Amino acid sequence: MTLTIDTAPDGHHGDALADAQRFSLRIAAGFAEAEAVWRDLEADAVFSAFQRYDWAACFFSTLGRGATPCLAIIADAEGRPQALLPLAIAEERGLSVASFIGGKHCNFSLGLWRPAFAAACDPAMMRAMLAEIARNAPRRIDLYRLVGQPVSWAGMDNPLRLITSQPSPSSGYHLRLGPDPEAILGAAMSGPARRKLRKKEKALGAHGEVAFRQAASRAEVEAFTDIFLAQKAARCRELGIPNAFAKPCAREFILAAATRGLAAGQPVIELYALTVAGQPVAIFGGTVSGGRFCGMFNAMTSGPMTRESPGEILLNHLIRHCCERGLAVFDLGAGKARYKSSLCDGVDALFDQFVPVTWRGQAAAAAYGAAMRLKRAIKQSDRLWPLVQSLRRARGQAAA
CATH class of the missing domain: 3.40.630.30 (Gcn5-related N-acetyltransferase (GNAT))
Incomplete structure (x- = not known):
């Protein structure tokens, strides 16, 4: 009508x-x-x-x-x-x-x-x-x-x-990007903070090769999704907060969106992982439109490697990746968190x-x-x- x-x-x-x-x-x-x-x-x-x-x-x-x-x-x-x-x-x-x-x-x-x-x-x-x-x-x-x-x-x-x-x-919190990722990260983080993070990444390397990966196949999408859901559930239990991904169809949603457009290299949800010896220790998912990467969810391992801040290391790699692909804005979504306010230079x-x-x-x-x-x-x-x-x-x- x-x-x-x-x-x-x-x-x-x-x-x-x-x-x-x-x-x-x-x-x-x-x-x-x-x-x-x-x-x-x-x-x-x-x-x-x-x-x-x-x-x-x-x-x-x-x-x-x-x-x-x-x-x-x-x-x-x-x-x-x-x-x-x-x-x-x-x-x-x-x-x-x-x-x-x-x-x-x-x-x-x-x-x-x-x-x-x-x-x-x-x-x-x-x-x-x-x-x-x-x-x-x-x-x-x-x-x-x-x-x-x-x-x-x-x-x-x-x-x-x-x-x-x-x-x-x-x-909401966002970071303006540019063609030089090192300049962007240098402005967003202090010199001592960046050196500390590089030291932590080197410490992770003692457990095996450290790599930044984007899910590029159905098998990787499923693996990253399942690891994320397990990490998220553990973290929510630890913090005593509700888990927005607890519903069984949450997995179905991520899989549907992360495989839609995947063959063309443009999935609706992009999944990234920091891996150590081939195993993801941190996961980040987001979606892109209009030159802006919108963060949707993240999680990291609750094991002994947590002390090396794999989530922050993954975030730094992802910001570099977004700069290199010519995106203009990287956002960490809504919600109060220290890492958001310290890294981002803009508020929505x-x-x-x-x-x-x-x-x-x-x-x-x-x-x-x-x-x-x-x-x-x-x-x-x-x-x-x-x-x-x-x-x-x-x-x-x-x-x-």
């Missing part, structure tokens, strides 16, 4: 702003129906790697199973597609909640927006879009939970921020929105908003956040 929505005041359309405020909206029945428009938008719209059609399709067919796709295609007054909001509707505690596809595995939630159209949007237009999506969605929407949205991306202000929002608990401010649609969603929006504000206050506290981390570790050790 296609609807034309007019948000211009008093129904007048004589100027350019009024024309920009007219749009049509169509909800695609599924990924196949949306694919042509989606891929066309990828050519010149602003979006993150997590909104690539291939990434979203791999996620939705695995970790996203059970939800209902709600792929909203927004066109201008002439009927030309200008934006796409890749949403999914899922049942949560009796509520139908619409969120960006990807959930916790998506570090940057965003629509695909052609910049000129995004710049012409205003608050009334944004409210009208969400209202019409809810009216024409394939199932009831009680609440929009739109979290982890960047305030701006690739020089474009996020138009959804025109309506009520609140800061996310954490920000994020915001959350909880927009109620029905009476069921009203109370939930208030509760979600309050919970996220509390979470942010704790994470931003130099006293409370270390205390929470210590309590989690104690819980993990007690459960071991």
Whole structure:
């Protein structure tokens, strides 16, 4: 179904702003129906790697199973597609909640927006879009939970921020790259820190040849994935935190995305490992779009080689690799961590929105908003956040 929505005041359309405020909206029945428009938008719209059609399709067919796709295609007054909001509707505690596809595995939630159209949007237009999506969605929407949205991306202000929002608990962190990897790493790390890391890499060499590898075959993808999942599970138990990869279909997701495009040398998820004597001791996975490498997950061995910081060594090799392939930005995703703030030179401010649609969603929006504000206050506290981390570790050790 296609609807034309007019948000211009008093129904007048004589100027350019009024024309920009007219749009049509169509909800695609599924990924196949949306694919042509989606891929066309990828050519010149602003979006993150997590909104690539291939990434979203791999996620939705695995970790996203059970939800209902709600792929909203927004066109201008002439009927030309200008934006796409890749949403999914899922049942949560009796509520139908619409969120960006990807959930916790998506570090940057965003629509695909052609910049000129995004710049012409205003608050009334944004409210009208969400209202019409809810009216024409394939199932009831009680609440929009739109979290982890960047305030701006690739020089474009996020138009959804025109309506009520609140800061996310954490920000994203990125490092600007250049053609000289040694200069980039030299600026990001102190001389003593780099010398210490080289010494640790040399110490790893006492256990066997140290190598930086990218998974280039189905067999390597499976091996790296299984090792990552085991390392991640052990680390989460040690820290006493939930494991976002505990679901059986998490493996299915990584395998699907890391093998899609692999034959052409462009997998949706790129897997890297630091190996010692041929065995991975650290794993890093990420996805690329628009000259930006977006880190998704990492883990390292819990054995005796941990003291040599194999994760940091792998990260340094990966940054060099990204510089050499001409990428412009390397990001470590959202979430507070010392290694992120010490290495990165840029911060991606994020915001959350909880927009109620029905009476069921009203109370939930208030509760979600309050919970996220509390979470942010704790994470931003130099006293409370270390205390929470210590309590989690104690819980993990007690459960071991």
